[in-house]
Amino acid sequence: MxxxxxxxxxxxxxxxxxxxxxxxxxxxxxxxxxxxxxxxxxxxxxxxxxxxxxxxxxxxxxxxxxxxxxxxxxxxxxxxxxxxxxxxxxxxxxxxxxxxxxxxxxxxxxxxxxxxxxxxxxxxxxxxxKMDRKLEYAQQSNVAAIRRRVEQEMKRILLKKHDEVKSESVISMFEEPHAIVLLKLKGMDRVDEDFGFLYNSLIFEEIQERFYLATDEGICFLISDSELLFFLKKSSDPLTLTTMIKEKIERETSIGIIYGYDVVHDVQDLVKGYYRAHAACGRYFFHSEKEIFRYRPDIAQDVPALSEQELEGFLLPYEESRSETFIEERFGVWSSENMKPSVIKKEAGNILKTIFMKKIDPPVLMEKIAIIEASDTLEEVRKSTLEGLKACAQLLVNGENKPHMDNELLDKALHYIHAHYTDELTLQNVADHIHISRNYFSILFKRLMDQNFIDYVIELRVKKAKALLRQTSLKVYEVAANAGFNDVKYFSKLFKKVTGQSPGDYRLNHEQ
The missing domain is CATH 3.40.50.2300 (Response regulator)
Structure with missing residues (x-):
């Protein structure tokens, strides 16, 4: 009007x-x-x-x-x-x-x-x-094409680790200092388990969309399935923009976001800047009470793990209280940030191996170690190591060295999943039903089914949604609810990711 x-x-x-x-x-x-x-x-x-x-x-x-x-x-x-x-x-x-x-x-x-x-x-x-819309579309298409080209060039530079940058479009971008910001989702493995691997990419797409709506003076792209990079002019107050996007996404998804950052002063510093931002983000492992980290050049993280011989000297012959004391002492060493998180997890797993290898069922021991390796924070490593120690020790006391009846547990779980997948079904629900821990069930399911629990559930729900779209006249939000999705926006995006079509297009193409 x-x-x-x-x-x-x-x-x-x-x-x-x-x-x-x-x-x-x-x-x-x-x-x-x-x-x-x-x-x-x-x-x-x-x-x-x-x-x-x-x-x-x-x-x-x-x-x-x-x-x-x-x-x-x-x-x-x-x-x-x-x-x-x-x-x-x-x-x-x-x-x-x-x-x-x-x-x-x-x-x-x-x-x-x-x-x-x-x-x-x-x-x-x-x-x-009409002409304005055409012009705006042409301008947006041109801007988007330029962005995609710069994103791809920067991704190639970072993944191939080229210290010498020759791309003119990238060189011109770094004529003034830029902040390089690396974003990660808190508890990536837990997000995968609870929401499915596609959920990560949907969240990152949402972050990227909000980034480009908020500024036209930066670049944002996925560097891996679990990492998103921002490049923003240092003069444009990059942390304020990043924090604003972070807080909005967290409110809408209830999934925490952490980020590490540093400043790249010229284009030839690009690759090293990425690794500095990566190292900064890794500090969350030691300081889980924080979410924003600046790179610190004074943290070397060059201390190696204890050797097998050193661990045997401290831990054998096995005595439970002495082993617990040793773990607490090592926790003090780990807290110094002088060891890489991957090295700390390896050492923690080796503690259990040193004590219990050849004494209990190997799959049980490996699953306890897998829980340690999936830890996102140092406190989780400490807790998982102590819990693994107690659980393995209990098996020795009770003489329960027989393999778990994993296939029977899985059959019972699958029966329950197929009966309840359209409800608000969680990993914890199923684990409780078959009377094992959440972590143990997650590892067992992934090992025997070769996919995450939630990805299996999503496959069932999408299959159900397809049938409802073909066979009923239910509205899309009703299809989503009846197939087990409580968020129609998420359902629509995920359905298109899986099938290549929106729910509406799928229905039109499969009308009976």
């Missing part, structure tokens, strides 16, 4: 202009009528957007030509119709020269003629809007 304003110092003319058109029927809104140009100009500033101005030429205080010139400064796309008498043609000529669309004569004013003139203005507005 377009806004129309009428200006004429003669009340009877204003009344005639207002009453000669059914404005609402023509999808127009008459937002005011005024007796002189100054009143109209003040109203424009007060009321906001005016699309069509119908104004008399000769008026007191401010005439129509002056009003026209001033109004076009405020809104260059304003469409103007002049209302004149026979003896005002020189003014009409001046008005047309300055951009008026047309004019109408008071003595011969007919509703049909007036309506045609207004339609002429509407046609011009719609044509301009």
């Amino acid at each position: 377009f806004n129309v304003m009428i200006v004429d110092d003669e009340p009877i003319i204003r009344f005639g202009l207002k009453s000669s058109i059914d404005w609402e029927k023509e999808n127009l809104k008459l937002i005011g009528d005024y007796s002189n140009g100054q009143q109209a100009l003040d109203a424009m500033e007060r009321e906001g957007r005016v699309d069509i101005l119908i104004t008399d030429i000769k008026m007191p205080v401010m005439d129509g030509i002056t009003l026209m010139k001033k109004a076009l400064v405020v809104n260059p796309k304003l469409k103007i119709v002049l209302v004149s008498s026979y003896n005002e043609f020189e003014y009409v000529r001046e008005g047309l020269t300055h951009g008026a669309v047309d004019y109408i004569l008071k003595p011969t004013l007919e509703p049909e003629t007036f309506l045609k003139t207004v339609h002429k203005c509407v046609d011009k507005i719609e044509e301009e809007q």
Whole structure:
């Protein structure tokens, strides 16, 4: 709907202009009528957007030509119709020269003629809007194409570890210092287990979309399935933008985001800058109470793990309280940040291997070690190591060295999953049903089924959704709910990722 304003110092003319058109029927809104140009100009500033101005030429205080010139400064796309008498043609000529669309004569004013003139203005507005949309689309497409090219070039540089950068588009981008920010989701393995591997990519796509809506002075792209990179001018307050996006995504998804950052001063520092940001992000392992980390060059993390012989000297012969004390002592060493997280996890797993190898069932021992390796924080490593120690020790005490009946457990779990997959089914629900721990069930399911629990559930739900789309007339949100998805937006995006079609397109292509 377009806004129309009428200006004429003669009340009877204003009344005639207002009453000669059914404005609402023509999808127009008459937002005011005024007796002189100054009143109209003040109203424009007060009321906001005016699309069509119908104004008399000769008026007191401010005439129509002056009003026209001033109004076009405020809104260059304003469409103007002049209302004149026979003896005002020189003014009409001046008005047309300055951009008026047309004019109408008071003595011969007919509703049909007036309506045609207004339609002429509407046609011009719609044509301009159409051209603006085409231009905007072309500009956006061009910008998007340039971004994609720069993203791909930067990704190649980082993955191939080229220290010497020759790409002109990348070189020109780094003419001033940039912040390099690496984002990760908290507990990637847990997110995979609870939501499926596709959920990560959907969240990263959402972050990338919000990034480009918020700024046109940076680059954002996936560097791996679990990492997203921002490059922003240091002068543009990059941390404020990053934190704003982070907090919004966290509110909408309830999934935590951590990021590490540093500054790249020139393009040849790009690869090293990425590794500095990566190292900064890795500090979350030691400081899980924080979420934002700046690279610290004083942290070397070059201390190796204890050797097999050293561990045997400390831990054998096995005595439970002595082993617990040793783990707590090592936790103090690990907390110093002088060892890489991967080295710490390896050493923690080797503690269990040293004590229990050849004493308990190997799959059970390997699953306890896998839980340690899946830890995201140092505290989780400590807890998993102590729990693994107690669990393995209990097996020795009880003499339970026989292999678990894994296939029987899996059969029981699958039966339960197929009966409840359209409900709010979680990994914990199923683990509780078959009376084993969440972590143990996660590892068991992945080992025997060669996929995550939730990815298996999603396959069942998508299969159910396909059947409902083919066989019923349920609305998309009803299909989502009946297939076990409680978020229709997530369902639609995930369905398209899996099938290559939106739910609506899938239904159209499979109508029976």
